[in-house]
Structures are given as structure tokens and as C-alpha cells.
Amino acid sequence: MGDLLDRYDLAGAFDEMFAAAGEPRTPYLGLVAHLETLSRSDLDDRCAxxxxxxxxxxxxFALGGEEERPFPLDLVPRILAARDWTTIEAGVRQRVLALERFLADVYGERAILHDxxxxxxxxxxSAHFHREAAGIVPAGGVRVHVAGVDLVRxxxxxxxxxxxxxxxxxxxxxxxxxRRAMTRVFPEMFQSHHVRPVADYPMRxxxxxxxxxxxxAGNNPTVVVLTPGVYNSAYFEHSFLARQMGVELVEGRDLVCRDQVVFMRTTNGEQRVDVVYRRIDDEFLDPVHxxxxxxxGCPGLLNAARAGNVTVANMVGNGVADDKAIYSYVPDMIEYxxxxxxxxxxxQTYLLEDPDVLAHALARLDQLVWKPVDGSGGYGIVxxxxxxxxxxxxxxxRxxxxxxxxxxxxxxxxxxxxxxxxxxLAPRHLDLRPFAVHDGESVWVAPGGLTRVALPEGSLIVNSSQGGGSKDTWVIADPLAPASVAPSELPAPAPEAIDCTPLERGRQDPGPLVAPLDQQQQQQQQ
Amino acid sequence: MRLAITHVTGYEYEGEVVASYNLARLTPRSVGGQLVLDHRIVVDPGVATFPSIDYWGTVVHAFDVHVPHRRLEVTGRSDVVTADAVGPPADAPGFDVLERDDVVDQFAELLAPSSMTAADEVVAALAGELRAGQSPVETVERVIEWVRDHVGYERGVTSVATPATGVLAARRGVCQDFAHLTVALLRAARVPARYVSGYLYPLTDGEVGVSLDGESHAWVDAWAGGWWSVDPTSGETAGDRHVRVAHGRDYQDVAPLAGIYHGAPSKSLMVHVDLTRLT
Incomplete structure (x- = not known):
């Protein structure tokens, strides 16, 4: 028996795992039981x-010029109860739809401003209100193809x-x-928990x-992923998504616009491009504008979008909607x-243009959190x-x-x-970034999202660019809901053969399970 | 006044250029009493242009040139009936109205400094002085008067990139500089203002049918209860000798021709405007 949790002190904040010392929350009962079987050296083995x-x-992952190290994944997963997830999913979906409408409005009729x-x-x-995008109606009707909504508890x-x-x-x-790493490191935990899969994100x-x-573009549009190149800190993700989607990963020099049509240079000549999933910031995307x-960037891309000949995802100018001052109006957008x-x-957010609000806020300078409105990645936060x-x-x-x-x-x-x-095991602060994908008909929220952990004791800055780690995030499937499964994640080849009842509900033995081949090999190698 | 305008602009390069992407703002619109009877735009080497309307309501023609070329020439031809001068609004309101929350909010982007009209302490102090005890209309008049009294018209001192503060320091410049400094002072005095680009017919009594060398010209719209177009270079209300093409926060929103290209350095920029009075 391990003693990993014996000296776990609650830090005074809401703890995801424990309602009180020694009292695990229901969704965590199975996980806690499993952790109690592990010793420190067991866990160190799994870390290796x-x-x-x-x-x-x-x-x-490289931090500030240091040498590359493995992405810091903490091995204790974060579990979201089905009920909490239902709220998050509906809330994120609602928010994305309102922000989508807001963007169409501010780059179009501006009704919300006139009203x-x-x-x-x-x-x-707003520094990210790009007048260059005014009047553009995106060919597919969507500006926010992908949203990451940061939540805290x-x-x-x-x-x-x-x-x-x-x-x-x-x-x-x-x-x-x-998730992939966790299924290899802790296959047994996926046998006892029915975790909703995330591997289908690229296909979605x-x-x-x-x-x-x-x-x-017809029935078979050409999609590309546009990256700034290998030196970008998110290049791994760009290549990952391109590979998983089975589309070309291109740089600006691989594309050429002619008469508002985008082409990709290939060994077989030029091929028309219909959708550019770009991971280049607006300011660098199209040097014409x-x-x-x-x-x-790709000169001419924005005019091609304006002409309706290409879909740019996400659309240029979206930053006005995630400006941190505009953020405080999102509840009003949802109602409007x-x-x-x-x-x-x-x-609770204070806009500082009003001199009275500013004075009150400055009087509490040392009690509030201060953020630059157009920052991201946790930079500049005090x-x-x-x-x-x-x-x-x-x-x-300032x-x-x-x-x-x-x-x-x-x-x-x-x-x-x-x-x-x-x-x-020690308490560390965390947040959650669920990812939403909008296809014009509906918003799909990948179950879970990225849980980011502030690794230094007491730290509240979770951004990976600031030394944060992450946790695999589990949404436990509602046993009554139809299961949606991705075969690559399941610890069994036939989903219907699995006992879907989460361990904590009945605390029964999950029963015999068939592990997929690659995991068996992993276990044999131990 | 009905005017035929031919605006030729473009570049000559030291060698071959192969990929060139451009935005041209050379097209007057029928707005505010101005009537555009005909307009066409021609690019040499011959390419198709893609027209659209930008955030400020200006017609933009986008075009790209992929054939090798050593010279790029864009010609805009317009047939325009100009608008008569309209002075400051009757019963113009005071600063109590211009500084009301809803008015300040509506004109926020025309009160905020832009990159070429940023105000430093000198501009702010001067604006405060010129505004003291005056109505908004009087403030506009005093700003224009000050600019004309203190800035000399002289070519070659400033460049297309000179901001208002640079004009104030140099005390010399051309119409673009007069307009930028006026806009900066008006905004600092809390009068909403925008930069206007277009053409000026050079004579008050020009002969019909005779073509004259003209200029790409710049002046200012000030809001004092209504828009009032004033020309700080001449000191007059903009009138039937002015042809409006575009307006925005400053020159960067209205540049007649802007673009990027691959290839040899640019040797020279050509600009030629020819204006002919038709009636």
C-alpha cells in the first residue's frame, strides 16, 4: 500500500479530489482507491x-531558452463529473455562439453598438479590432472555428x-x-473508468x-494548416493537427494568391486551397493588410477571404472579442x-476608464489581479x-x-x-481550457479540455509559457447516455463489450477486460 | 463644377518585379452632394482589379501582378460633379454637447490619437490654449488659423511618414502635414476630426476644357454638431474645387496606392494628377 496521499493538506481552496481531508469526492473514489495501491517508487516508474x-x-517543450524537456504532464488525472461537464459544455457552447454573433455584428452592421x-x-x-476585416462575410459563415475558453473554479x-x-x-x-500517454502509463485506470474520448478532436x-x-469548393475541399514554421513554440501542435487530419502543413511561402484565389505549390504544380486553418497571428498573416x-504570411489571403474564395480559420479580427475589457460584456452579448x-x-472585473472605478481599484491595488487587455499567455499579469x-x-x-x-x-x-x-502528492492550483469547434451548424466541445497546473507551491499562473504543467482531464460518461467512443483510446477493441459502469458508482470490480495490442506490449516490456 | 480627373500613379523599379500586391484608393464616391458620373481604373501591366468598400466607406481596388515587370502604373479616371461648400453647422452646439458621454463614445476613434496624429505635450498644450473660451466652431477656426500662421508650405522637408508632432517641430510641410497637424490639434481639443484625401482643382476661375496639373490633396473634416470640411492649406471651407476620395483617421487609412512586392528596389514613385473643368 502506498502513502502518497497520507500527508495531503488541503490548501484552503476548493479541492477537486477531496471534499475534506480523507473524504474523496464521488467521481474520484475509484482513482483514490487506485492511488492508495501505489507507492512512491511505483509512481516514479510510471513517470519514467x-x-x-x-x-x-x-x-x-522548451522554457525560456532551456533545453527541451518532456511536456510536463502530471500523472494524477483531473476528473469532471458528468453533471459539471454538462454545465461547462452548455456554457461554452452558449458563449461561443454569442461571440460568433458579436464578431459578425462588429464587422458588419454594428447593431450592438448602435443599441x-x-x-x-x-x-x-481595441488593439485587435481590425478594420481590414470590416465587411467581410466569411464564405462558410463562421469566424470562430476553434475557441479555447479558460475556466477556473x-x-x-x-x-x-x-x-x-x-x-x-x-x-x-x-x-x-x-490521454495517449496516460492510457499507456495507467491502462488499468481506463479499465475501471469510462472516460469520454478526446482522440476524435482532429476529425471533428x-x-x-x-x-x-x-x-x-464542392464535396472535396482542400484544407491546409498554415504554420509560421518550425521555430514557433506551437509547431508541434501545427504538425500534429495536420498529420492527424491528413492535410498538408504549409508555410506562407508554400501558398500563393492570384486574383483572390489561394493556391498551394506542390510537386504536381499548383493546387487550389479552399480552407486555411492558420496558426499565424493576424498581424503577420497577410502583409498586404x-x-x-x-x-x-500569405500576401492576398484576406482579399481572397473577402472575395469568398477561401475560408480562413479562425477569421481575421477575432481578437476584438477576446479583448479582456470586451470580456466583461460577454454576459450582455449572451442576453442581447x-x-x-x-x-x-x-x-468580477473592473473596467478602468471610469475615473471613480479606477480610483477604487487603485486603492485596492494590492488586493486585485491586474491584466493587460490584449495580452495572452499570462504575460504582464500582476x-x-x-x-x-x-x-x-x-x-x-502603467x-x-x-x-x-x-x-x-x-x-x-x-x-x-x-x-x-x-x-x-501536494495541492496545486489549476484551471481548465475546454476546446470548442464550430462548424456553422453546431458547437462541439471536446470532452474535458486542457487542465493546466501551476507547479510552484501557491502559484496561480498556469500558463505553460510560464512554467505550468498539465493533467489529463477526464469526463466520466453518464452511464445513461449513449457512449461515444474512439477505438484508439478504449482499453478494449469492442466498445459494447465493456462494462460501462464507473467504478465509484457501485465500487464493483470492473470485470475482465481485453486490452488492445499496443498496451499489452507496453505491459510486457515492464 | 464638373471635373474630369486623371490620376496616374505607380512605381518604376531598378530591375524586374514578379509578384506585386496592391490596394488602390483612387475612386471618388457619390456622397455629401458630390456626384460621380463615371469612374474607371486601369492597371499596366494589365490585370483585373477586385473592388470592395473598406471600413471607412472608401472604394478599394485590390490587384496583383505576377508577370515580370519593371514599371507598374495605375490610372484612375473620374468624371465628378463636385459639391458646393457647406460652412459650419447652423446653431452649432457648444463643448457641453461635444463632451457629452454619448457623443464622445460615438466619435471615440476620431478623438483618439492615431499613429500619425499622436499628440505630445506640446500639441496638447497648444490645443488647450486654442480652445480656451471658444466654441467648437471657433476652436476649429483658431486651429486652422494657427496652423496657417505657423507652418510654412514647403515641399521636400517632410515625408509621407512624418507625424503631426514632426510637422509641428519642423514648422514646414505640405497639405498632408497641414492636415495631420490640424487633426491632431482638433482631437487634442476634443473636437472629432478626420483626415480627408482627394483632389483640388487649382484655379478659382479655370477655363472649361483646359486641363491643369493638379495634386493629390488632403484636408480635414471637423465635427461641430455636423461635419464641416475645412482645408488647412488654403484656410477655406472645402467646396466645389475639392473632390473627395476617402477619409479616415490619418493618411494610413486612405493611402492612394499601397502595396508589397518581390523583386528589385523601387527607383521612383510617380504621381500625376490632371484636372479638366467640364462645366
Missing amino acids: MRDRAFRDQGIT RVIPHRMVVT DRDGRFRVLEDNLRCPSGVSYVVEN LLAALRATAPPA FRPDSMV YLGERPILDNV IGPRARDHELDALRT VLADPRGWIAQEPIALSTAPTYIDGS
Whole structure:
């Protein structure tokens, strides 16, 4: 028997696994029981397996000039109860649909501005409001093909939206690869838990990209993934998605626009391209309209989109909708466009243009969280309660110089979950980025998402660019709902042969199971 | 006044150019009393153009050239009946109205500094001085008067990239510089303002049928309860000698020809505007 959890102290925040010391929450009963069978050396062995699995796949990660290391996946999964997932899924879907409508509106009629639901100035002063995209009607009707909506869980266990990512949200490759690694490292856990699969994400994305191709593309549109190149920190993900979707991975120099039509240079001559899933930021995407010195973009792409000859995913200009000041209006958008109440709440946010609000917020400088409105990746964030005096002084100067450039938020404790640190399990703060895919008809939310963990004790910054780790995220299938399965993930070749009852419900033995061939081989090698 | 306008612009290169992508804003629209009877745009080497309307309501022709060329020439020909001068709005409101929340919000992007009209402390202080005790209309008049009194018209001192603060420092410039400095001062004085690009017929009593060398010209729209077009280079309300093509926050929103290309460096930019009075 292991003692990994014996000294687990709740950190005062909502803990994902434990309702109170020694009292696992229901969805975690099976996992806790399993962890109790493991010793420290067992877990270290599994860590070595994990690192080997990632290295074999070439999934490494470099932090600030350090040497490449395996992507930091914590081996203790995060489990989302079916009921919580239902709320998240509906809330993310609702949010994406409202943001999609908002983007169509601000680059079109601007009704929400004329109706004074959102002030003009919030939109026209946003650094990511790209007038170059005004008047473009996307060929497939979609601007937000992929959204990553960052959620945190407050002290009461309620999920709240921290920010929306509608430009080039990244991290989904880690969702898929984390799962793959976990099924190799802990095959037995997947036998006892009916975890909803994530491996079909690339196929879902491809289907959405194809569905939103220009009508003239016909039944077999050509889709490409456009990357800035191998030196981009997310290049692994770009190549992963292209490979998994079975489409070409291209750089700007592989594409050429002529008369508002996009072509790909191939060894067999030029081939017309219908959909560009681009992972290049707007500012570098099309030097005709944006930075003329961009060497990674595709000149003419935006006019091709304007002409309706190509679908650009995600669409240019989406950043105005994930501006952190615009964020505070998303609940209003949901009411305005959908006539619904928001399913997921925002975090209490202060816009600082109003001098009274600014004064009040600055008076609580050391109590609030401060974020630059157009930042991403956790850069520039100042957490008041954690900041030193000189950092707060510098912050005050910067905020006063540009109040529109900042928001202040009430700090959220961020939930914790047991994370394997230096030989024992300790609480670490985490968030959740579910990925949504919009095909124009419906929004599909990949079950789970990327759980990011702040590895330093007490840290609230989960971004991988800031040294965060991740956890495999399990949505436990509702036993009453029809199972949707991806064969590559299941620990058995025939889904219907599986006992779908999650262990914790009856705590019964999951029964005999057939493991797929590759996992058997893995186990034999031990 | 009815004018025939021929605007020829383009580049000569030191060698061959093979891939060139461009946006041309050379097309007047029928707006605000101006009537466009005919317009066409021709590119040499011959290519098709793709027209669209941009955020500011300007017609943009996009085109790309893939045949090797050493010279790119774009010609816009227009037949336009110009609008008569309209002075400042009657019963123009005071700053109490211009500084009302809803008005400030509606004109937010025309009150905020843009890259070429950013205000430094000198511009802000000057704007405050010119505005003190004045109505918005009087503020516009004083700003124009100040710019004309203190900035000399001189070619070759400034470039297409000179911002308003640079004009104020140099105290010299051309119509683009007069317009940028005026816009910067008006915005700093909390009067919504935009940069206008177009053409100016050079004579007040030109002869019908005689073509004259003209210029690509720039002036300013100021909002003082209604839009008022004023020409800081001449100091007059823009009128029937002005042909409006585009407006925006500054030159960058209205550049008549902008583009990128692969190939030899550009040797020279040609601009020639020919204006003929038809009535």
C-alpha cells in the first residue's frame, strides 16, 4: 500500500479530489482507491514511462531558452463529473455562439453598438479590432472555428470564465497526447473508468473546416494548416493537427494568391486551397493588410477571404472579442444575441476608464489581479496580493498612463488538485481550457479540455509559457447516455463489450477486460 | 463644377518585379452632394482589379501582378460633379454637447490619437490654449488659423511618414502635414476630426476644357454638431474645387496606392494628377 496521499493538506481552496481531508469526492473514489495501491517508487516508474512515451513522440517543450524537456504532464488525472461537464459544455457552447454573433455584428452592421449595449469606444479602441476585416462575410459563415475558453473554479466549486481565446487557441494537441500517454502509463485506470474520448478532436476539426469551405469548393475541399514554421513554440501542435487530419502543413511561402484565389505549390504544380486553418497571428498573416515586413504570411489571403474564395480559420479580427475589457460584456452579448441568461459566470472585473472605478481599484491595488487587455499567455499579469511594493508602484504608473489597456479582477482562489511533486502528492492550483469547434451548424466541445497546473507551491499562473504543467482531464460518461467512443483510446477493441459502469458508482470490480495490442506490449516490456 | 480627373500613379523599379500586391484608393464616391458620373481604373501591366468598400466607406481596388515587370502604373479616371461648400453647422452646439458621454463614445476613434496624429505635450498644450473660451466652431477656426500662421508650405522637408508632432517641430510641410497637424490639434481639443484625401482643382476661375496639373490633396473634416470640411492649406471651407476620395483617421487609412512586392528596389514613385473643368 502506498502513502502518497497520507500527508495531503488541503490548501484552503476548493479541492477537486477531496471534499475534506480523507473524504474523496464521488467521481474520484475509484482513482483514490487506485492511488492508495501505489507507492512512491511505483509512481516514479510510471513517470519514467510517461517521459519515455513523450520523448518517443517528440513531444518536448522548451522554457525560456532551456533545453527541451518532456511536456510536463502530471500523472494524477483531473476528473469532471458528468453533471459539471454538462454545465461547462452548455456554457461554452452558449458563449461561443454569442461571440460568433458579436464578431459578425462588429464587422458588419454594428447593431450592438448602435443599441448602446457595448460602448463604441470599447470596440474601436481595441488593439485587435481590425478594420481590414470590416465587411467581410466569411464564405462558410463562421469566424470562430476553434475557441479555447479558460475556466477556473472558485472557492464554492463554481466554474467561472477567466478569458476567451478566439484567435489561435493552442494546447489541444496536449489534450490528445496526454490521454495517449496516460492510457499507456495507467491502462488499468481506463479499465475501471469510462472516460469520454478526446482522440476524435482532429476529425471533428477537419469536419468543421470542410463544412465551412466556400460552396464552390464542392464535396472535396482542400484544407491546409498554415504554420509560421518550425521555430514557433506551437509547431508541434501545427504538425500534429495536420498529420492527424491528413492535410498538408504549409508555410506562407508554400501558398500563393492570384486574383483572390489561394493556391498551394506542390510537386504536381499548383493546387487550389479552399480552407486555411492558420496558426499565424493576424498581424503577420497577410502583409498586404498588416505588417508589410512579415515573412511568414500569405500576401492576398484576406482579399481572397473577402472575395469568398477561401475560408480562413479562425477569421481575421477575432481578437476584438477576446479583448479582456470586451470580456466583461460577454454576459450582455449572451442576453442581447441569444436572449438567454449566461450559464457560466465571469469573474468580477473592473473596467478602468471610469475615473471613480479606477480610483477604487487603485486603492485596492494590492488586493486585485491586474491584466493587460490584449495580452495572452499570462504575460504582464500582476497578482496584487503576491506583488512586491516596487512591482505595484510600477503597475500603478502603467495603469494610470493607459487605463483602457488594463482590467482589474477580484482574485479567484483557483481550485487545487493533488499533483505529484518531489515524491508526494501536494495541492496545486489549476484551471481548465475546454476546446470548442464550430462548424456553422453546431458547437462541439471536446470532452474535458486542457487542465493546466501551476507547479510552484501557491502559484496561480498556469500558463505553460510560464512554467505550468498539465493533467489529463477526464469526463466520466453518464452511464445513461449513449457512449461515444474512439477505438484508439478504449482499453478494449469492442466498445459494447465493456462494462460501462464507473467504478465509484457501485465500487464493483470492473470485470475482465481485453486490452488492445499496443498496451499489452507496453505491459510486457515492464 | 464638373471635373474630369486623371490620376496616374505607380512605381518604376531598378530591375524586374514578379509578384506585386496592391490596394488602390483612387475612386471618388457619390456622397455629401458630390456626384460621380463615371469612374474607371486601369492597371499596366494589365490585370483585373477586385473592388470592395473598406471600413471607412472608401472604394478599394485590390490587384496583383505576377508577370515580370519593371514599371507598374495605375490610372484612375473620374468624371465628378463636385459639391458646393457647406460652412459650419447652423446653431452649432457648444463643448457641453461635444463632451457629452454619448457623443464622445460615438466619435471615440476620431478623438483618439492615431499613429500619425499622436499628440505630445506640446500639441496638447497648444490645443488647450486654442480652445480656451471658444466654441467648437471657433476652436476649429483658431486651429486652422494657427496652423496657417505657423507652418510654412514647403515641399521636400517632410515625408509621407512624418507625424503631426514632426510637422509641428519642423514648422514646414505640405497639405498632408497641414492636415495631420490640424487633426491632431482638433482631437487634442476634443473636437472629432478626420483626415480627408482627394483632389483640388487649382484655379478659382479655370477655363472649361483646359486641363491643369493638379495634386493629390488632403484636408480635414471637423465635427461641430455636423461635419464641416475645412482645408488647412488654403484656410477655406472645402467646396466645389475639392473632390473627395476617402477619409479616415490619418493618411494610413486612405493611402492612394499601397502595396508589397518581390523583386528589385523601387527607383521612383510617380504621381500625376490632371484636372479638366467640364462645366
